Amino acid sequence: MIDAPRDLRGRPRGDRALGLIGLVVGNYLGAMSRVPYDPRVALRPPDTAATLTVASVTPVTSDGDVAQIDLVDAGGSSLPAWQPGCHIDVHLEGDTTSGPLRRQYSLCGDPADTTRYRIAVRRIGTVSERMHALRAGDTVTVRGPRNAFLFARESSVHFVAGGIGITPILPMVRAARDLGLDWTFVYCGRSRESMPFLDEIESWNSPRVVVRTDVDDGLPTATDLLGFAARGGAVYCCGPTPMLNTVRTSFAGCGATALHFERFGAPPVVGGRPFTVTLARSGRTLTVPADRSALSVIVDEDPTVAYSCRQGFCGTCKVRVLAGTPEHRETRLSPTEQQHHMLPCVSRADSDHLTLDV
Incomplete structure (x- = not known):
């Protein structure tokens, strides 16, 4: 069993009145967030292609391997609304024989800002190199947003992110902060230089946040990742396969009752034959x-x-x-x-x- 302290400093998790308020807010917003996406009331259906313009490309790690890319409508129109956990498909033109390249990127900006979609891309291959080479004024084709990683806004929630897995988690943590939910957050990476949005996260100066690096702290254990999860609460996790495997296999011992996760890599093949x-x-x-x-x-x-x-x-x-x-x-x-x-x-x-x- 993982015996979690009640908050990151071992203190009680807020007074009862605030807890009741958080429960009511969390349940209400959780129910609202489960309403299926209805393209009839959106600005456009999620499968309809839209051409968006690159507004900016900005490094968000000190090693330069992760770029934040803001996409806007060239005419200044509002973009379809989205919720934490949503992603878009970005289409880049391929060569003349192969057709377009398509990749999925989580939205990591502010859902209240309908003027832009913000994504972050780690440089790991041919397509990501193409994304890093984009410049202000370039155009890309986008489909979405869609949500396969819905944030239900439970009243007690623990977030775990590893590396570029921060992209779907960050808007969820911001929402939890804004709503006054009972939340904790463990953010892991190879090194501080490789971790996107670290400056923003540390600027919160919150005892609810733990930042770990493999260089300084070693590979995280199940207790490192899940030790602050509230009993009866929810865990949201996105990161590399070893992190997900640790969270999934150790989840039963942490006391939380709901596990939500998203991979940014392919799952292992089980029981395959050639x-x-x-x-x-x-x-x-x-x-x-x-x-x-x-x-x-x-x-x-x-x-x-x-x-x-x-x-x-x-x-x-x-x-x-x-x-x-x-x-x-x-x-x-x-x-x-x-x-x-x-x-x-x-x-x-x-x-x-x-x-x-x-």
Whole structure:
């Protein structure tokens, strides 16, 4: 069992009156935040493409590896509203044969500011290099916002973020502060130089916040990550796979009752077996090992293949199956769609071979 102190200094968590107020506010706003997104009352449906203009590109880590990018409507119009946890899909033009590149980025600005969408991008590959190369006045195509990581605003909530996983968590922490909820926050990174928005977070000067670095403190343990979670409360976590694994496997001992998390990397493949996949448009046949996704192998061959979440919920990588039998490991596609399509980010093959319309 993880025996958590009642706050970061071991003190009681506020008086009873404030606790009751927080409970009422949290329950009300939590219910409101669970109302499904209705495109009929939005400024545009989330699947409708919009061309936005880059307003600024600003480094937000001292090592320069994370850039904050603000996107606005060129005519000054308001953008569709969003809530903490929302993301947008950004489309960049590819070469003449491969089509657009699409990636998913969490919104990390202020939901009350409808003049801009703010994202943060860590430089880790070809697409992120393209994003870092954007300059004010450039345009990108955007779809969304969508929310697959809904913040329910429980009255007692503990946040855990690792590295670039801060992007969906930061608006949630700000909301918890503004609403007067009972909250705590552990923020981890390799080093202070690599941690986005650290200046803002430390400017709060709050005893509710713990900042840890691998360089100074070592790799975080389950107690480091979950030791301040309130009994009966909720935990929100976004970070690298080892962090998520630690939180998930240790959660039962922390006393909290609700765990919400979002990956920014692909989940490990469990129970896979090898198969081959033929890309119909190029004629290339590739081997998918037991411990890799079909998408990861395909992207090695063609880095411009469209994908986003890599977890089977966004549908961006949906592809037509021309031959073979998929093993569907997602719940996004309808039974009718599954007859002829698959999501190669998580789904595999029930047959020894697949031919895909890629």
